[in-house]
Amino acid sequence: SSPYRHEPVEDWYIVGEEIGSGHFAVVKKVVCKRSGTEFAAKFIRKKRASTSRRGARREDIEREISILQELNHVNIIKLYDIFEDKQDVTLILELVSGGELFDFIAERDVLHESEATAFIAQVLEGLAHMHLKNIAHLDLKPENILLTNRAQAVIKLIDFGISRKIEDGKNEIQMLGTPEFVAPEVIAYEPLGLYTDMWAVGVITYILLSGCSPFLGDNKQETFANICAVDFSFDDEFFGNTSDLAKDFIRGLLVKHPGRRASVTDCLSHPWIKLF
Numbered sequence: 001s002s003p004y005r006h007e008p009v010e011d012w013y014i015v016g017e018e019i020g021s022g023h024f025a026v027v028k029k030v031v032c033k034r035s036g037t038e039f040a041a042k043f044i045r046k047k048r049a050s051t052s053r054r055g056a057r058r059e060d061i062e063r064e065i066s067i068l069q070e071l072n073h074v075n076i077i078k079l080y081d082i083f084e085d086k087q088d089v090t091l092i093l094e095l096v097s098g099g100e101l102f103d104f105i106a107e108r109d110v111l112h113e114s115e116a117t118a119f120i121a122q123v124l125e126g127l128a129h130m131h132l133k134n135i136a137h138l139d140l141k142p143e144n145i146l147l148t149n150r151a152q153a154v155i156k157l158i159d160f161g162i163s164r165k166i167e168d169g170k171n172e173i174q175m176l177g178t179p180e181f182v183a184p185e186v187i188a189y190e191p192l193g194l195y196t197d198m199w200a201v202g203v204i205t206y207i208l209l210s211g212c213s214p215f216l217g218d219n220k221q222e223t224f225a226n227i228c229a230v231d232f233s234f235d236d237e238f239f240g241n242t243s244d245l246a247k248d249f250i251r252g253l254l255v256k257h258p259g260r261r262a263s264v265t266d267c268l269s270h271p272w273i274k275l276f
């Protein structure tokens with residue numbers, strides 16, 4: 001039997017409202033009956049028959065779990081417990097109350113540069129912890145960056161569903177994150193790496209500062225064409241008041257050749273991040 005707990009989640013937690021849903025998973029707020037502490041429970045539907053298209057494959061569930069178990073950083077959501085029953089594997093995760101960075105931007109339209117660097121610096125700290133262990137997130141986007149609360153806003157990276165250990169040269173993964181945020185190598189089916197996350201940091205920073213998405217087209221094909229052509233610009237209408245340092249930071253990330261793209265270490269020592 002699997003090392004996961006086979007008692008019903010409901011024996012230990014009061015299951016509350018749904019707060020999110022993904023490919024094969026539903027996320028609900030739960031309260032621990034013993035401690036009264038709130039958590040997020042991610043119910044991952046298991047694939048029943050090997051031929052079924054519904055449900056997550058066992059090896060994908062186990063990969064997400066082993067990656068979460070290897071990570072231990074203030075900017076990465078913590079995994080506390082794992083349950084399994086006939087139809088789901090359920091992850092008991094740290095709950096943060098501030099919701100998505102995405103909503104935070106939506107409410108504010110755009111952020112002041114000092115707010116943006118405070119968020120991006122924390123994304124970089126969490127990524128540095130992952131990249132040190134050769135783990136790439138591969139699905140970085142504002143929806144997967146949560147805030148602890150609106151005040152001092154500590155960010156937490158979530159959703160390691162397509163995250164991978166990068167063994168050099170072996171990661172020709174035919175997978176796709178979200179079109180708006182994927183790097184050129186993903187579209188070209190070339191090897192993915194830690195550098196794939198760095199492209200996404202460039203896209204996210206561009207959005208934080210302008211409210212616009214640099215490569216978004218009217219459809220997926222157009223978006224992919226814009227990405228492969230690295231066709232973006234700093235329109236004065238949105239970037240008129242943006243510092244040259246901020247633009248330089250983004251330019252260092254939206255680079256087609258992965259080897260020439262800024263690494264997480266380069267970014268953490270970039271003056272735009274160190275300055276604020």
Ligand SMILES: Cc1ccc2c(c1)c1c3c(c(C)cc1n2CCCN)C(=O)NC3=O
Pocket residue numbers: 019020021027040042077093094095096097098099100143144146158159
């Ligand atoms: C306050 C709030 C609101 C929505 C939340 C969460 C928390 C949340 C959380 C998690 C996940 C995987 C998804 C979550 N979602 C779903 C949306 C994430 N893209 C999680 O692991 N901890 C959360 O707090």
